[in-house]
Amino acid sequence: MLPKTTPDATPAAPAHPGAHPNPLGRLSLDELRRRTSMKWRTYPEDVLPLWVAEMDVPLAEPVARALTDAIALGDTGYPAGTAYAEALAEFAGKRWGWDDFAVERTAIVPDVMLGIVEMLKLVTGPGDPVVVNCPVYPPFYQFVRNMDRTLVEAPLGEDGRLDFAELESAFDRVTEGGRRRAAYLLCNPHNPTGTLHTTAELTTVARLSHTYGIRVVADEIHAPLVSPGARFVPYLTVPGGENAFSLMSASKAWNLAGLKAALAIAGPDAAAELAELPEEVSHGPSHLGILAHTAALRDAGPWLDALLLGLDENRRLLSALLAEHLPSVRYEPSESTYLAWLDCRALPLGDDPASVFLERGRVALNSGIPFGTGGAGHVRLNLATSGELLTEAVRRMARAVG
Secondary structure, eight states, X not given: OOOOOOOOOOOSSOOOTTSSOOSXXXXXXXXXXXXXXXXXXXXXXXSEEOOSSOXXXXXXXXXXXXXXXXXXXXXOSOOOSSHHHHXXXXXXXXXXXXXXXXXXXXXXXXXXXXXXXXHHHHHOOTTOEXXXXXXXXHHHHHHHXXXXXXXXXXXXXXXXXXOHHHHHHHHHHHHTTOOSOOEEEEESSOTTTOOOOOHHHHHHXXXXXXXXXXXXXXXXXXXXXXXXTOOOOXXXXXXXXXXOEEEEOSHHHHTOTTSOOEEEEEOGGGHHHHTTSXXXXXXXXXXXXXXXXXXXXXXXXXXHHHHHHHHHHHHHHHHHHHHHHOTXXXXXXXXXXXXXXXXXXXXXXXTOHHHHHHHHHOEEOEESGGGOTTOTXXXXXXXXXXXXXXXHHHHHHHHHHO
């Protein structure tokens, strides 16, 4: 059994306190309820929605300006060029020290999940296995199964980190008998736990994947959402990651889910396969989406830095609120994402506490069950809201239990 590792501690780029006002808490509940997106229209108005990955923030000004300028010009045609990839390369160099990011080894794709599907099509065929670390983002299950691949779970450890004994066991099972192709769908940073995989952990992943002939596809959509003082390590930068693929987007960090655009990035040994991506895939992203994502990466760094500080404040607030109102709920504040993974198994709420919090407390959270093995008895809470709404949500949850 391989040893556990501890998180990297060196930040690639510091946040800048005071550079920009905290985007969280700037919108009132009445303003938020005027939104027509999924978060605010799925449930009745008496429900506080802290579930799906949308943030309660105003749009970053550089992004809004890019969109309004394009609309004023009628610039609403098909996407073209490499500006998005160039902006990500610049961002990755500054934030993560990724100095050899190769724009020529990128392709625009509609969004991260559809990009994952396309990468899996390049390296696996119908019926081939895809390994995931559960509990994990539910669309991993849905999309993998819908594309006629076999999903294989390698559960995380009790500490929420990669369990290499489980991972190697899964790799051994899926390659037994000389199976032709297999893939490993890595979530980095991990959703829902917020775990940041370390350089040592990712290097071990690369070694195991080469040993067993398994291709790695990394979902790195939450990469910009890393706390000051912590460090995100892109999978393609670790030794042995040369034949892997990464999917990245500005959508989570700048709240752009409705402006579809993402990038597929190939390691040097996977470039020829990425070149086989059907040309029509590049027609899927929105041109306005690409303009928005490019502006976010290039010009909205101060907005992101202020958000990251605000998320840290909310993690501390949530810890304090749970200690006061729901001390039986286990919560380990993470170093990334704006998601909180709450272990409610000590409460008398059964396998699906989210249903109880919704029915009795009128708070909408994500049920842990769709996240796979290890999800029962858990809920995922979206921290990207005001302290006021977060406080009210926890109080309602406590009343639902009491």
